[in-house]
Amino acid sequence: MSKKLVLIDGNSIAYRAFFALPLLHNEKGIHTNAVYGFTMMLLKILEEEKPTHMLVAFDAGKTTFRHQTFSEYKGGRQKTPPELSEQFPFLRELLDAFQIPRYELENYEADDIIGTMSLQAEKEGYEVKVYSGDKDLTQLSSERTTVGITRKGITDIEVYTPEHIEEKYGLTPQQIIDMKGLMGDQSDNIPGVPGVGEKTAIKLLKEFHTVEELLQSIDQVSGKKLKEKLTEFKEQAIMSKELATILREAPVDVQIGDIQFKEYDKEKLIALFKELGFQSLLNKIDDPDEAAADDAVLEDIDFAMVEEIKEEILVCPSYFYVEVLEDNYHYADILGFSLVNEKGAFFISHSLALNSPIFKAWAEDETKKKIVYDAKRSEVVLRHHGIHLSGVSFDLLIASYLADPSETIEDIASIAKRYGVSDVQSDDVFYGKGAKRSVPEEKLLAPHLVRKALVLSQLEEKLQEELKSNHQLELFYDLEMPLSLILADMESQGVKVDRERLLAMGEELKGRLAQLEANIYSLAGETFNINSPKQLGVILFEKLGLPVIKKTKTGYSTSADVLEQLEQSHEIIAEILHFRQLGKLQSTYIEGLLKVVNSKTDKIHTIFNQTLTQTGRLSSTDPNLQNIPIRLEEGRKIRQAFVPSESGWVIFAADYSQIELRVLAHIAGDEKLIQAFKEGMDIHTKTAMEVFHVEKDEVTSNMRRHAKAVNFGIVYGISDYGLSQSLKITRKEAGNFITRYLESYPKVKDYMEDIVREAKQKGYVTTLLHRRRYLPEITSRNFNLKSFAERTAMNTPIQGSAADIIKKAMIDMAERLKTEGLQTRLLLQVHDELIFEAPPEEIEKLKLIVPEVMENAVELKVPLKVDYAYGPTWFDAK
């Protein structure tokens, strides 16, 4: 590994951070802005540079050897503000927690320590990075050393290489010293030569190279005044250069070997961050445990490689693990199986198992109970081998998700680690990640898989108990577990796609995009990449001079809401918006979908992630079939390509009307809201009447639009800021709307207050069917984190209960289709709607039973309402 040394000018960065940030302080009133900024910078450096060695240098005392040369060196400096001084002890603690060596040296400045260490490191072949807020340090720049100087703020850094210095000043890094010698430095009180500034200094150095050469050839200098000054302040120039020269041979008693950087002390760092109130940073720091766990030595385990499948080992209950490595399991191979039960622990190779009738019979036997990880995945892959997994009694993946949805589950090891079981490696470590991923030979693979089954055996009871104490057993056994089987069916079934239709739409789009492109180029007067926000920004805001409305971190914002505001200013804007719209359709929906169509069956098989969202909703990937366009007619046509898989069948779609607001009415028990739903009123109109205190026939379309946005905000838990953005009104006006909404529905207001109080007291909120979401940040002193947690507390029971209800409806629906003996198949779920394909003769029945089942999935204080439609394609089911 290449060696990289990072040297930081501690005092300088602390000063920069102090003045760049507002005077933040923690709850005890200790100022923290310099430490905060310093930490931000350290995290950035660690992430970007990944140094092998590191040192932070500090100035030691007031006087240095430079004061012997010039007693007024650094004279006239403002005293360090006490608000900054009080932060230095924390800065030292911070570095100790990061386990980054720090160093100061009597009589020398931080610069000299850095100059000395960088020279030593260069000689030993290190790559060196220096960070400071002081441009003087750029003189250290060389082939091996680059110098980063903070520009403004704290993490915006200008990098000085010799090339950059040449470009910027036309000088070499060494000449930076000469420049300082001539022009002086106000902040260090280095006098230089009066009347010589940066421009003159550079001009002189380009001609005479160094101060010494210049002073020997003063008579060749053009300009009488300049000559006089140079002659008069000759000595002062030499002294100034000397003062500005960073020492590269200070008596530093540190060897590079002593300042290796490995990792930070997480516990100390967390404790310190907590003390300082750095909430946001607590989430930012990586877990060094992971790295440690990677190298942890696993204890040997006892297991057998199964050579022949016999019934004796296939007893129940069994902890049964099926290994499939690919994310997309629809076309993936099974790598092997492991089994743990009272007969012992076993590895079974895929070829052995998949060719064994005994294995198949066991896997399909409902009465043979299996405890698994990710039943849906196991089920789908086994189906490709003609095996229908049955008798799954416990799915660790789902149990873990229900216990705490905020924990990201990568693989079985991530769950094991969370519950203190460490005898299994993560897949990233075992198989490698990215391009390095590979499957080892069976001998090595076997123990990894057996360890996973062992984890199942160790955690089943624990999770079971946790679910029980959370009152989630019903949610687990009667909702999510059965649902996973239904989802497996839906995924395996797939959705048929009319490829010809997609191809034809693609051809048409191609032509229109080409036209738009040509038109945009001609309006811009040049060609460029319209898909590049950066290039587009230059064209719009520099070349065409349109007003800059919003900026992003990296440049001009060219988002749709910005462009819409510019639409009247230039005709190119409308073209660009249209280009974007069609481009999105082409790349994501035409090309993207064509890529994932099974060429043999013309079907698309999505994967529903059942254990990801914080609210209990499903998500869909590979491809995402939950975001197929509908809002704009052009995009909606994509749905014409989604067709039934049997000829003559139809697509039948049913959706809940206003399910979230109905759930809100129920949970809050607000009479007005309940009444409105009972009477079948248009809820946005009703809200407009209440909020604007008008009669039904006085509600204008604008009033309804505003009311709709407020309802939307309630459903999704957006802030006054979010509402103000969507309605293009001020934050204050948005806040007013929300206040008036809550006055209109007083029980809703009570609910909002109660739920936040409850969340604070219990640490979590729950849904109708006891789904749980923890909200630790609700007690945060950080206003944003706290506000966010409060909105989440209000919103999750609403959105999560709606998710519970449709999941319940899916289960009831599957059951009903079976008992009615129907061929109709459920294909997709899109949060509040279910999409089926059905033979025409079943339509009349579906019209009755689909709404009936969905509307009666649960009983609320308000009726649930379901609308449905059907047609030859998904497009027509509207």
Next chain:
DNA sequence: GGGCACACGC
């Protein structure tokens, strides 16, 4: 390979 800007759905 990863971060960013953007856009689609609910």
Next chain:
DNA sequence: GACGTACGTGTGCCCG
């Protein structure tokens, strides 16, 4: 007063 404002997925660009 601020570290940033519903969630989740996918695409292309652009950097290293």
